[in-house]
Amino acid sequence: MEFKKEFTAAIVIIGNEILSGRTVDKNTSFIASWLNNKGVNVEEVRAIPDKENVIISTVNELRRKFGYVFTTGGIGPTHDDITSESISKVFNQKYQYHPEAYKALEEYYKNSDFNEGRKKMAKMPEHAKLIPNPKTFAAGFYVENVFVLPGVPSILQVMIPYLDTIVKSGKKIISVSIDSGLRESTIADELSVIQNNFPDVDIGSYPYFNEKPGTILVLRSINNEVIKECEKEVNSLIKKISKK
Amino acid sequence: MEFKKEFTAAIVIIGNEILSGRTVDKNTSFIASWLNNKGVNVEEVRAIPDKENVIISTVNELRRKFGYVFTTGGIGPTHDDITSESISKVFNQKYQYHPEAYKALEEYYKNSDFNEGRKKMAKMPEHAKLIPNPKTFAAGFYVENVFVLPGVPSILQVMIPYLDTIVKSGKKIISVSIDSGLRESTIADELSVIQNNFPDVDIGSYPYFNEKPGTILVLRSINNEVIKECEKEVNSLIKKISKK
Numbered sequence: 219m220e221f222k223k224e225f226t227a228a229i230v231i232i233g234n235e236i237l238s239g240r241t242v243d244k245n246t247s248f249i250a251s252w253l254n255n256k257g258v259n260v261e262e263v264r265a266i267p268d269k270e271n272v273i274i275s276t277v278n279e280l281r282r283k284f285g286y287v288f289t290t291g292g293i294g295p296t297h298d299d300i301t302s303e304s305i306s307k308v309f310n311q312k313y314q315y316h317p318e319a320y321k322a323l324e325e326y327y328k329n330s331d332f333n334e335g336r337k338k339m340a341k342m343p344e345h346a347k348l349i350p351n352p353k354t355f356a357a358g359f360y361v362e363n364v365f366v367l368p369g370v371p372s373i374l375q376v377m378i379p380y381l382d383t384i385v386k387s388g389k390k391i392i393s394v395s396i397d398s399g400l401r402e403s404t405i406a407d408e409l410s411v412i413q414n415n416f417p418d419v420d421i422g423s424y425p426y427f428n429e430k431p432g433t434i435l436v437l438r439s440i441n442n443e444v445i446k447e448c449e450k451e452v453n454s455l456i457k458k459i460s461k462k
Numbered sequence: 463m464e465f466k467k468e469f470t471a472a473i474v475i476i477g478n479e480i481l482s483g484r485t486v487d488k489n490t491s492f493i494a495s496w497l498n499n500k501g502v503n504v505e506e507v508r509a510i511p512d513k514e515n516v517i518i519s520t521v522n523e524l525r526r527k528f529g530y531v532f533t534t535g536g537i538g539p540t541h542d543d544i545t546s547e548s549i550s551k552v553f554n555q556k557y558q559y560h561p562e563a564y565k566a567l568e569e570y571y572k573n574s575d576f577n578e579g580r581k582k583m584a585k586m587p588e589h590a591k592l593i594p595n596p597k598t599f600a601a602g603f604y605v606e607n608v609f610v611l612p613g614v615p616s617i618l619q620v621m622i623p624y625l626d627t628i629v630k631s632g633k634k635i636i637s638v639s640i641d642s643g644l645r646e647s648t649i650a651d652e653l654s655v656i657q658n659n660f661p662d663v664d665i666g667s668y669p670y671f672n673e674k675p676g677t678i679l680v681l682r683s684i685n686n687e688v689i690k691e692c693e694k695e696v697n698s699l700i701k702k703i704s705k706k
Contacts, residue, residue, distance in 0.1 A: 231507075233666070234664065234666050234682075235666060235668055235680070236490065236491075236494075236507065237494060237503075237504045237505065237506075237507065238494060238495075238498055238504070238635075238637070238666075238680075238682065239490070239491045239492070239493070239494030239495030239496075239497075239498055239504070240491075240495075240637075240680065241491070241668075242486060242487070242488060242490075242491045243486070243487065243490070244486060246480065246483070246486075246487070246509070247480075247483045247484075247485070247486045248483070249483070250480075250481060250482060250483030251482075251483030251484075252483075253483075254482055254483055259481075260481045260482070260483070261481065261510075261511060262481075262508065262509065262510055262511075262516075263475075263480065263481065263507075263508065263509035264506065264507065264508050264509075265490070265506065265507035265508075266505075266506055267505060267506075272506075294646055294647075294650075294667070294669060295646055295647040295650035296646060296649075296650040296653055296654065296667040297650070297653065297654035297657045297658075297665070297667075298657075298664075298665070298666060298667060299667075327647075331648075333647070333648075333650070333651050334650070334651045335646075335647045335649075335650025335651050335654075336647045336650075338650075339647070353671070354671070370669060370670070370671060372671055373671065391482075393482070393484075402538055402539055402540060402579075403538075403539040403571075403577070403579045403580045403583070404575075404577075404579075405540075405579075406538075406539035406540045406541070406577070406578070406579025406580075406582075407577050407578045407579050409540055409541065410540065410541035410579075413541045413542075414541075420478065420542075421541070421542070422477070422478050422479060422482075422542060423538070423540040423541075423542060423543075424479055424485070425538060425614060426614075427597070427598070427614060427616055427617065436479070436482075436484065438478075438482065
């Protein structure tokens with residue numbers, strides 16, 4: 219299954235917590251499921267450290283290669299939050315206070331100290347467009363096809379819906395999951411014949427090793443009729459092998 | 463904190479299940495924690511699809527850039543398992559049955575059909591060295607600095623210990639976690655002063671937004687004395703701000 223470039227995306231996870239093994243990344247799965255529903259295919263995910271040169275070169279490479287780039291992490295108030303400044307450099311734009319973002323934070327913090335760290339969260343590339351944050355009021359932003367989101371999953375998740383009309387939808391990717399109840403190696407040979415007969419369907423095969431090992435087969439396609447035919451063939455194959 | 467190239471690593475997650483959002487990747491966290499304990503720093507993680515040209519170019523780029531590359535996924539019996547053949551091409555080696563790997567599988571499957579899919583799991587680059595799999599007997603392998611592991615976490619986890627003597631250990635990275643109980647934006651300004659005073663310590667700052675929001679500070683360094691001094695200063699700062 220190949221996608222037009224405009225319906226492809228990459229995700230860039232910025233920060234040391236994933237790389238050190240401290241944290242399991244949950245943002246990829248959330249963003250990818252949302253995009254998948256919109257018919258946008260995630261083609262690559264990268265986790266990189268808070269290093270300016272790495273952020274700049276990674277985002278530059280991926281924004282040219284794919285239709286969309288989503289970054290998570292590094293837009294908070296501390297010294298290791300360098301994503302916004304790095305993205306300004308990616309686009310050769312001034313890194314400065316966004317008036318609307320500044321105002322939102324000023325109001326939110328009105329009864330406490332509106333310190334340098336808090337102000338910093340309003341700094342972004344000169345021509346950035348805001349992605350509202352209804353939870354903690356530090357906005358995300360986007361420039362061209364690069365969308366800059368926070369790393370905290372609960373905040374990211376309430377911000378994504380604002381992008382629903384901004385990120386264009388392709389043909390919805392239909393996905394069918396079948397638990398074959400069979401070991402992967404039992405079904406592999408004949409499954410590859412089916413895959414060859416259905417080039418417009420991606421058949422993924424995911425073994426599990428619980429008490430009774432088995433394999434989940436996932437069919438993905440943008441063509442509803444073809445996927446139904448393919449599903450039938452896979453189900454017949456499973457029946458045939460299970461009877462043996 | 464900068465690491466010598468020989469003590470750096472990249473992880474490559476191969477397969478569509480992470481990219482489609484279906485599965486949350488747990489292998490990165492396991493491999494990275496293990497490497498971290500050995501003093502090897504993970505500098506990049508990539509998740510890529512089962513596409514030969516992408517696997518080859520990604521592994522080629524990363525094996526030159528970092529001391530080690532660990533791949534997960536794509537070494538099973540099905541049509542979408544193309545990692546071993548791709549790695550053979552990376553090293554310009556024949557893709558053929560490894561006699562020892564073949565024998566292990568033949569014995570394991572002796573009472574059932576030793577079909578093409580099962581045999582395929584013994585195919586690897588000509589000069590590959592095996593990584594034993596005590597669970598399902600389909601071995602992993604390594605060539606030079608590229609280590610090829612399965613995608614199923616429970617299998618990967620019983621194979622990693624075999625690499626403990628093969629992957630060289632650097633200076634252990636010491637990590638100290640402090641729950642500040644303070645919001646990140648309260649502590650940000652003064653924390654960056656401490657970071658500037660301790661260039662040999664990486665101070666990470668990870669906000670959480672539970673009932674009472676707060677921030678976990680993680681100090682990482684290979685220098686035990688310096689990290690203890692830094693920890694003292696961070697604790698004094700937390701006390702000072704908490705009293706306000």
